[in-house]
Amino acid sequence: MSGILDQLPTLIGVVVGGLMSYVVGALTERGRWRRQQEIRWDGQLFQAYSEYGHAVKECAARYQRLAAHRGLTSHPAPLEPTEAELEQAAVIEGRRAALVEALSLLTNAETARAVQILNRSIWHLEWLARGQLTGNPSSWAQAFSEYRAARAEFYQHARRSLRIADMGQLREAPWPPPWRPVQDPSDA
Template sequence: MLLDRECMVSLTDQILPLVGVALGAVMSFLVSSLNERTRWRRQQSVRWDEHRLTAYAEYAHAVKELAARYQMMAAARGLVSGPMPLEPTPEVLADIGELESRRSALSETLGLLGDTEANTASKMLDHCLWRLECLARGVATEVEQNWDEAYQEFRDARSRYVERARASLGVSGVVARDVAWPAAWRPVTRSSSPQ
């Protein structure tokens, strides 16, 4: 019986270290796998965030470029003052057509990469942009609207889009709008100029 007990102790002394080594190997494998999976997910997230940032920014730039052209065309029709008037010549309209095609293609990329909130905001921004186009070209619509109201709606829609895009990218904070110019930079009007 003493011999059996010594065999059991000897066998236990041999098995326990083997179990410890096996358990350590399994734990090491699990921790390494978890770390590798976390690292891969982080890399994928960064990779897609870069593409999303590019899509959001290029789309916003294309929309802004079109809005500027429509504002210049509106100035040519006397709907707004300020920007250099741009007559809707065939060349100008062809250029605007190319810009619209680019905006449309960027919108498709945005649809693939953007989140639901940013994509919804981009569609509203498209509608406001097309409203500016109708006014700039003199296309009649069911509801009359002046340029200033339509342009303010466009600016509000653009701000909502930027906010949603920033939230999608995890960028915190608020983008300031309508920051007053320093007094020294404001244009002097004729009535207030020194005599």
């Protein structure tokens, strides 16, 4: 009996060492799995943000060209609101709307709210460009300014959700550029 009692501390040490080794291994593997998942989802989220941002900009550019034809703003290539052009605008808008679904699944609440505000600002531009709202150059300039602010807010939240360093407050670059005669402050 004394032999077993002499070996008991060694047996306890082996058991405790084995348990500690298992716990450390499990925690290490769990941490590795979490990091891999974060990288995977961050990649998906980055792609969703990028695609959505591009679609938003494409919508704004199309609406600006349509608005230029209505005299709400200036653009070097205004678009006449023919049935084909309006259909193309609807296709672009549909793509933008579809991309919101991925963001709804992947992003956080603050960025989702910024997406909602940006969507509303794009719809405002669309309604003005299509003539669904009565507009003038001043109302277009205001709506376009709101769109640019909403887009900047979206990108700020997107960067934060991806843990990308904050760029701070960027001064708005003057538009139109100094080499272009000023016609309308919403030209972009």
